[in-house]
Amino acid sequence: MQIVQYPRTGTIDGKDRKSSIKNRLRSFRLGPLAAKVLVVALFTLCWLCVALVRSSSTTPTPDNSSLISLSTLLQQDAVSGRDFQSAFGPGTQFMAWLATSMTKTGMSADAYRMMAFWFALASAALIGAMLLLSSRVSWQDSAIVYTFCFLLNLFFNVFDFQIGLLLLSVVCAYRIRAADSMIEKIIWSTGTGLVCFVAQLVTFELGLYTLCAVVFALIAGALLTRNLWNLLAIEIVAATLAISNIAVVVLFKLTSSNYGLLFDYQNYSIEILRAYHNTMGIAWQLPFKQTIVLIIALGYVIGRCVVVARKGDPLDGSFFAGLTFAAVIWVKTAFITSDIPQIVAAFTPMVVILTLLATRDLQSKHLRVSWIAVVVMLLLVWPSFNVQAPANMVQLIRGEVPMRSALRNIYAQRPAEANLIPTNNDIRQDIPLLTVPRDTHVAARARRALFAPVLETSAASTRSLERYYIEAMEKRRRQGFDIIYESENQLPRIDGIQSITRTPGIFEYLYKHFDLVGNYDHGTGPYELQQRREPREIPYDPLPFSIPQQVTDSGTVKLSTASACGVVKLQMRLRFAKSPFFFRPTGVQLTMRGGGQTIWTGTVRPLETTDSFTTYISPMPEATFHKVFGPDPVPLQKWDELEYRYLPADVLGARPTRISVEAIQCLDPQKFVEAMPAS
Numbered sequence: 001m002q003i004v005q006y007p008r009t010g011t012i013d014g015k016d017r018k019s020s021i022k023n024r025l026r027s028f029r030l031g032p033l034a035a036k037v038l039v040v041a042l043f044t045l046c047w048l049c050v051a052l053v054r055s056s057s058t059t060p061t062p063d064n065s066s067l068i069s070l071s072t073l074l075q076q077d078a079v080s081g082r083d084f085q086s087a088f089g090p091g092t093q094f095m096a097w098l099a100t101s102m103t104k105t106g107m108s109a110d111a112y113r114m115m116a117f118w119f120a121l122a123s124a125a126l127i128g129a130m131l132l133l134s135s136r137v138s139w140q141d142s143a144i145v146y147t148f149c150f151l152l153n154l155f156f157n158v159f160d161f162q163i164g165l166l167l168l169s170v171v172c173a174y175r176i177r178a179a180d181s182m183i184e185k186i187i188w189s190t191g192t193g194l195v196c197f198v199a200q201l202v203t204f205e206l207g208l209y210t211l212c213a214v215v216f217a218l219i220a221g222a223l224l225t226r227n228l229w230n231l232l233a234i235e236i237v238a239a240t241l242a243i244s245n246i247a248v249v250v251l252f253k254l255t256s257s258n259y260g261l262l263f264d265y266q267n268y269s270i271e272i273l274r275a276y277h278n279t280m281g282i283a284w285q286l287p288f289k290q291t292i293v294l295i296i297a298l299g300y301v302i303g304r305c306v307v308v309a310r311k312g313d314p315l316d317g318s319f320f321a322g323l324t325f326a327a328v329i330w331v332k333t334a335f336i337t338s339d340i341p342q343i344v345a346a347f348t349p350m351v352v353i354l355t356l357l358a359t360r361d362l363q364s365k366h367l368r369v370s371w372i373a374v375v376v377m378l379l380l381v382w383p384s385f386n387v388q389a390p391a392n393m394v395q396l397i398r399g400e401v402p403m404r405s406a407l408r409n410i411y412a413q414r415p416a417e418a419n420l421i422p423t424n425n426d427i428r429q430d431i432p433l434l435t436v437p438r439d440t441h442v443a444a445r446a447r448r449a450l451f452a453p454v455l456e457t458s459a460a461s462t463r464s465l466e467r468y469y470i471e472a473m474e475k476r477r478r479q480g481f482d483i484i485y486e487s488e489n490q491l492p493r494i495d496g497i498q499s500i501t502r503t504p505g506i507f508e509y510l511y512k513h514f515d516l517v518g519n520y521d522h523g524t525g526p527y528e529l530q531q532r533r534e535p536r537e538i539p540y541d542p543l544p545f546s547i548p549q550q551v552t553d554s555g556t557v558k559l560s561t562a563s564a565c566g567v568v569k570l571q572m573r574l575r576f577a578k579s580p581f582f583f584r585p586t587g588v589q590l591t592m593r594g595g596g597q598t599i600w601t602g603t604v605r606p607l608e609t610t611d612s613f614t615t616y617i618s619p620m621p622e623a624t625f626h627k628v629f630g631p632d633p634v635p636l637q638k639w640d641e642l643e644y645r646y647l648p649a650d651v652l653g654a655r656p657t658r659i660s661v662e663a664i665q666c667l668d669p670q671k672f673v674e675a676m677p678a679s
Contacts, residue, residue, distance in 0.1 A: 049393045053393075069452060084452050096115050153385075167323065172214070224314040225315065271464050298327070469503075504615045545642075581609070599637055635675035
């Protein structure tokens with residue numbers, strides 16, 4: 001019998017198998033689009049890991065705590081812009097409500113972490129869509145954009161998805177110019193108009209920015225490509241946006257009996273922007289050297305995009321021209337509230353464009369050095385430059401932050417203890433709560449309906465918004481509502497401005513119609529106000545004064561007789577060196593003295609920049625101001641002098657050059673008595 005020897009498995013066949021695998025790997029190549037999709041998918045997964053770790057332990061801040069109230073109000077079928085006014089539109093409200101519906105309890109007060117996670121998810125989705133829709137962005141460009149997002153912590157804050165929506169609108173405008181057929185151009189034009197409308201539903205301000213960016217991008221595209229059809233696309237975008245606005249206000253009118261004039265939604269949104277401009281400004285906080293570096297980086301981006309527009313492909317030029325214009329106008333968002341987080345958000349689009357220029361500039365010997373120099377300087381001064389995002393991913397991979405625990409913290413967030421349960425809460429469940437001067441989520445904790453004519457009460461500082469707020473309270477007062485008043489020393493303050501100074505008409509209405517109930521002095525927590533049987537008569541006692549020392553922008557008011565008045569009504573008029581319409585108006589610093597001692601120092605900002613205005617100030621300690629609503633007299637040290645002087649302004653501000661104090665009155669002088677001297 002003949003024995004046939006077969007080759008061993010590990011010799012000839014193994015080598016053939018390895019060779020076959022290598023050949024297959026060599027033959028397997030991803031196309032440019034597939035590679036970009038893979039990069040976007042991979043980095044989006046990493047993005048969600050970072051968002052999961054951060055959201056599982058985050059807490060609401062005063063700037064984004066409105067999300068909780070927005071969700072609460074939508075659960076009550078109250079829609080932003082229709083039933084109440086807010087800086088955030090119905091789009092943001094719907095996103096907050098959707099996140100709330102995915103939690104275990106379904107209560108908005110326990111859903112902030114879920115909201116933070118889903119808003120981060122929205123940022124990731126918008127950035128991914130922006131990169132995928134742009135044929136001018138390669139997979140290498142996408143990888144560089146994501147790398148800088150992780151190193152500089154871009155788009156990870158709650159409201160940073162607005163920047164992604166702005167950039168997406170510009171990319172949609174680019175797709176209009178890049179479309180080959182007329183049908184495609186019309187479809188993309190209509191879609192771009194809808195993107196602008198969605199941005200408006202997020203915040204009205206964002207809608208204005210996206211519309212301006214899209215219009216400029218289309219004009220630039222028409223000039224660079226010499227295709228005037230792009231100008232017709234502007235008409236389609238504008239018509240789509242206009243029809244959408246008409247449709248939403250008609251829907252508001254048909255679905256709510258409380259909705260007033262047809263375009264109240266747009267009018268009050270503009271008023272909120274004006275109120276923020278006049279009274280919510282913060283001086284520039286970024287140090288001078290770091291600011292110069294950001295300006296240099298922005299100048300580099302503008303210069304490079306101009307060169308690309310002049311010497312490069314017309315579609316390349318129009319793409320970068322639209323992005324650059326969007327980045328430049330978005331910087332203006334830091335002109336009013338100029339704190340560090342807002343400055344970082346304002347310059348984020350500039351960083352995105354700088355990263356998109358990387359593959360182009362690194363191929364040139366001359367541009368390579370300049371691009372690297374700008375990037376190095378930017379990394380050295382960027383406030384949020386760190387490796388926290390990669391560290392978050394490592395924490396999740398190693399199990400230092402267990403995924404199951406993080407998901408549980410988001411899905412079933414541990415309820416916070418209520419710092420106040422209103423009096424007779426069980427028998428007043430049908431009576432809604434209004435929280436002033438800032439929402440503290442007591443209504444959600446007490447399982448009571450929330451009443452909020454203007455959600456951000458501090459934003460109701462124009463005459464029309466105050467009138468809207470007071471009319472809503474008067475209409476609701478016939479049915480009944482309670483008030484939770486939060487001590488101001490527990491709330492963030494902007495330049496020392498008191499809430500009664502920012503919204504004097506609202507305070508006057510509350511003082512006339514509401515009384516303090518329950519424990520009058522239980523520390524620094526919130527206090528409860530309930531309606532009076534009869535409105536309180538409010539006498540005003542004029543305080544005669546003279547001005548012995550005065551120059552145009554400062555002076556000293558001297559009372560004829562010392563007063564223990566605790567709520568002072570001031571009528572003032574300010575004139576500015578620069579137009580307060582374009583520049584952030586600063587205010588007046590007030591110092592109240594009595595017996596040679598400083599009793600109180602605060603700030604007044606102009607509620608009206610073109611006319612005289614009336615407001616309130618109070619020398620009472622913040623922790624005891626609630627006693628004004630109580631039945632007992634309030635002891636206070638007498639004062640007889642009020643010094644005023646202008647607040648200095650930075651380059652973006654407009655300081656008053658002429659200050660006039662026209663009248664001083666004491667609200668309800670019988671309410672205040674002279675405090676006994678300390679023994």
